[in-house]
Amino acid sequence: MSPLRNVLLAVAGFSLQAAAVNHVIVVGKDGLTFNPPDLKANLGDTLEFRFWAKNHSVVQGNWQEACQPNQNGFFSGFVPQTDLTKPNDQVFKVTLEDTDPKVYYCSQFNAANSVNHCKAGMVGVINGLGNRTFEVYKELAKDVTSPGNPSAAAPQGGSFEPLQVTAPTASSSSGGNGGGASASPTQTGSNTQQTTTGAGSGAGNVGVSFGALAAAGAFALALAF
């Protein structure tokens, strides 16, 4: 393999890797929920579970029996969080090694106090497909009298990392606002417009550099093969 080809493959690999997305899933902030409960993710993307109030777990389930574990799946164990104003300072992170439909639930259960988070609908789905969906699983969970935990010790299939809350970066929505503001001549000269335009052009720059990176990767792939 020529040195040039090695360099081009490295560039292509870098830009493919840069496309991996970290999906934040908020656990128990708005009652017994995972938010979002249903999302699409690609190979290599990460799921980042942020634990809020109470004492929740994340257990990968199976599609045959609601609220019962996939013994080889991911499992966070229980993460109590007493400060109601913020998430736990440790997050549970899982890297997706395939894009098969996956389901998970909270296994918190106390029969004496009628606590059963999975039965109450605290379930979530990744890459739902066919009848393996959030809606179907949530319905099946309603009939479950006692949820299960994997027999292996937690954590498995993922790891705990310190919570890193980054400032909101230029997103498609701020780019959209910027675009909207500059398209509207009536706001020209106002403070609001100046601020928004700044955010808009920032988002534009990010878009351009990602685009350039992707183009470089595609170009390198085209040359390499």
Ligand SMILES: *[C@@H]1O[C@H](CO)[C@@H](O)[C@H](O)[C@H]1NC(C)=O
């Ligand atoms: C969290 O819940 C688990 C499972 O019910 C329990 O074993 C554990 O003691 C709880 N932890 C706290 C701090 O309440």
Ligand SMILES: *[C@@H]1O[C@H](CO)[C@@H](O)[C@H](O)[C@H]1NC(C)=O
């Ligand atoms: C989902 O569909 C498959 C066949 O496509 C079937 O075997 C399975 O029983 C269905 N599951 C549910 C919960 O309906």
